[in-house]
Amino acid sequence: xxxxxxxxxxxxxxxxxxxxxxxxxxxxxxxxxxxxxxxxxxxxxxxxxxxxxxxxxxxxxxxxxxxxxxxxxxxxxxxxxxxxxxxxxxxxxxxxxxxxxxxxxxxxxxxxxxxxxxxxxxxxxxxxxxxxxxxxxxxxxxxxxxxxxxxxxxxxxxxxxxxxxxxxxxxxxxxxxxxxxxxxxxxxxxxxxxxxxxxxxxxxxxxxxxxxxxxxxxxxxxxxxxxxxxxxxxxxxxxxxxxxxxxxxxxxxxxxxxxxxxxxxxxxxxxxxxxxxxxxxxxxxxxxxxxxxxxxxxxxxxxxxxxxxxxxxxxxxxxxxxxxxxxxxxxxxxxxxxxxxxxxxxxxxxxxxxxxxxxxxxxxxxxxxxxxxxxxxxxxxxxxxxxxxxxxxxxxxxxxxxxxxxxxxxxxxxxxxxxxxxxxxxxxxxxxxxxxxxxxxxxxxxxxxxxxxxxxxxxxxxxxxx
Amino acid sequence: xxxxxxxxxxxxxxxxxxxxxxxxxxxxxxxxxxxxxxxxxxxxxxxxxxxxxxxxxxxxxxxxxxxxxxxxxxxxxxxxxxxxxxxxxxxxxxxxxxxxxxxxxxxxxxxxxxxxxxxxxxxxxxxxxxxxxxxxxxxxxxxxxxxxxxxxxxxxxxxxxxxxxxxxxxxxxxxxxxxxxxxxxxxxxxxxxxxxxxxxxxxxxxxxxxxxxxxxxxx
Numbered sequence: 001x002x003x004x005x006x007x008x009x010x011x012x013x014x015x016x017x018x019x020x021x022x023x024x025x026x027x028x029x030x031x032x033x034x035x036x037x038x039x040x041x042x043x044x045x046x047x048x049x050x051x052x053x054x055x056x057x058x059x060x061x062x063x064x065x066x067x068x069x070x071x072x073x074x075x076x077x078x079x080x081x082x083x084x085x086x087x088x089x090x091x092x093x094x095x096x097x098x099x100x101x102x103x104x105x106x107x108x109x110x111x112x113x114x115x116x117x118x119x120x121x122x123x124x125x126x127x128x129x130x131x132x133x134x135x136x137x138x139x140x141x142x143x144x145x146x147x148x149x150x151x152x153x154x155x156x157x158x159x160x161x162x163x164x165x166x167x168x169x170x171x172x173x174x175x176x177x178x179x180x181x182x183x184x185x186x187x188x189x190x191x192x193x194x195x196x197x198x199x200x201x202x203x204x205x206x207x208x209x210x211x212x213x214x215x216x217x218x219x220x221x222x223x224x225x226x227x228x229x230x231x232x233x234x235x236x237x238x239x240x241x242x243x244x245x246x247x248x249x250x251x252x253x254x255x256x257x258x259x260x261x262x263x264x265x266x267x268x269x270x271x272x273x274x275x276x277x278x279x280x281x282x283x284x285x286x287x288x289x290x291x292x293x294x295x296x297x298x299x300x301x302x303x304x305x306x307x308x309x310x311x312x313x314x315x316x317x318x319x320x321x322x323x324x325x326x327x328x329x330x331x332x333x334x335x336x337x338x339x340x341x342x343x344x345x346x347x348x349x350x351x352x353x354x355x356x357x358x359x360x361x362x363x364x365x366x367x368x369x370x371x372x373x374x375x376x377x378x379x380x381x382x383x384x385x386x387x388x389x390x391x392x393x394x395x396x397x398x399x400x401x402x403x404x405x406x407x408x409x410x411x412x413x414x415x416x417x418x419x420x421x422x423x424x425x426x427x428x429x430x431x432x433x434x435x436x437x438x439x440x441x442x443x444x445x446x447x448x449x450x451x452x453x454x455x456x457x458x459x460x461x462x463x464x465x466x
Numbered sequence: 467x468x469x470x471x472x473x474x475x476x477x478x479x480x481x482x483x484x485x486x487x488x489x490x491x492x493x494x495x496x497x498x499x500x501x502x503x504x505x506x507x508x509x510x511x512x513x514x515x516x517x518x519x520x521x522x523x524x525x526x527x528x529x530x531x532x533x534x535x536x537x538x539x540x541x542x543x544x545x546x547x548x549x550x551x552x553x554x555x556x557x558x559x560x561x562x563x564x565x566x567x568x569x570x571x572x573x574x575x576x577x578x579x580x581x582x583x584x585x586x587x588x589x590x591x592x593x594x595x596x597x598x599x600x601x602x603x604x605x606x607x608x609x610x611x612x613x614x615x616x617x618x619x620x621x622x623x624x625x626x627x628x629x630x631x632x633x634x635x636x637x638x639x640x641x642x643x644x645x646x647x648x649x650x651x652x653x654x655x656x657x658x659x660x661x662x663x664x665x666x667x668x669x670x671x672x673x674x675x676x677x678x679x680x681x682x683x684x685x
Contacts, residue, residue, distance in 0.1 A: 021575075022536075029533035075573070075597075131623060158623075167627035170571030171598075175624060205622050206571060237573055261576055263531045299576060300528055300670075302652075374623060374653065 003090040006248055009081060009286050016079035024073040024080065025265040028233060031070050032271030035062035043269040048310040048406050049355045050318060051399035059319035063277035064088055072282050076238040083285050091284045097325040099290045101253055103223050106197030108152040112325045113360040115318050118396035123363040125151030125384030128203060132159045133376040140432045142189030144381035146198060150388025153199035155366040156182040175209040183213035183220055199224045207242040225253035228287045232261050233275050236286060244287050256283035257293030262308055263300055269308045272296055276316035293329045293364050303337035303417050305348035307410055314359040321360035331365025332356035339423020340379045341441055344413045346448040350390050351409040357394040358402040363387065377426035382437045382445060393459050405455040476502060477513055480545060484517045487537035489544035496545040506549040518542060518587045526672050539587045562682045565613035567595035567604060569628035574621035577651055584671040585678055601635040608645055614682055620651040630662040646681045650674055
């Protein structure tokens, strides 16, 4: 629990310093440049998974000072809320180091993970943002995801509903139905998989649809948590803050993710690492989150597993994990540029996930794709299985070893990000009746698993136990 | 006219000022060229446009990030402002206007901002309506600001349909032929652009600039 109360945060937005958005962006740029120089933060492309403790500590100090200087900008009030260094430190001191998500025997104690520790990684599986073609497909996919023992929770997509036959438009009444439908199917899938208490989650673009998923006995529960988030970089909106207010009012676990944009107003790769780390302070103070996510999204390349993206996320995670007892997460292996069914998809997921897990992050992004567009059923449960297993395979691994594996993986896909293979859809890759990938897809999986074992990552073949 | 070395040095001063993101120096350098009786159209064609392309290339190569793109754009604008004053109103160098915004229900700013800055450095007059903009506002503002292009950004599958709504609104008001419509954003594709009858689709900021130039009759 943060020392600063939420109503105090809101008051700071209402009475905060008026500021234009562009002015705030430029202040952020100038502060990031200043901190980069003052704390001597330097990007090292040869070590995308850093193992320099001093660098991580300097990044933490830079982020703490930057956030106290810059604060958070609210797009609705056009004002800045600021927090002093003492307030930041108090919030850090009061933050929990463990939180239990889910219920009964399916509950998971999500703990602070020091760098290189063997504390179990909580992994969200599922197919976030996916468009399902129909109810039955969604239910079967969700059930298969829930059966993956390597994942602790399942995030859903969007399921068509009888109440909405045309385009589903954000911020319209129709947006509620497909998300609400997904929530009910996710809950049912968890029960059918024999894990009725496992956390399930989803992320609708607008709060009205988001909060509708928590209504009724079959909807999401407080123990499922609620994702709140903000707007890059170091910004928020009333829509995001409504989720925070709802989470606090209904006693729901809160997670918050605030990413840095590589190429954005943080001004440099190093600046992005500082801003990514500073986003954790916003998650803690503004969003009152128990779990803070660190993400870095390159604006030129549609993949979060670029070399500089991995370095930014890993350094920011290590910075926070070395200097606090916070529960931190990342969404590193998600958003690959390649589509499902391809080796490159697995390479990108593995590189990001290895870096994130070794740097002390839980895995919070599930198997999102960068370019879902209007393609239906663009993914299978196998990607969740892979994501979970790769995260657990790296528990206890040290950054130096992880760095070697990530460098080897980067060499396999780094030059193919711009024209990555689109991959295939569910029905081309997976037999839903048998709940099993098609043989050709299993071959791709096993080939990559073999390569990963050769890199020191103990990932078993499909169907074999860890 | 001055000798060629002096002029080359003045051209280089303007080029360096823009890339160095110094708007005061860029304006002064542009003014200095006018004092030397250089045709402002030549300065725009031989320095401003190539430098704008260079800025775009630097951004694509990740040598410039958003702040540098914005500051270099400011410097470029400062120079252009000086040069345009020296061209008669009927001159051929008037800028095309792009009205840009993120569609209703969508608060994503970054992609839209990048495209806006690329268009601006590429020589367009960019007017930004911000985020969460509904179809009727796009159309009303396009008319009021005499836009040439309406550029629509959307990062969510559930906000893509609002791009179609803008085109429908233009049609219903009998204004479809008056404006070019350019779309972009994570879930948008060329197929989607074709389906809704947009005039162009840019998969990234560089492509958006190229398409904007093409659909307004530029190169």
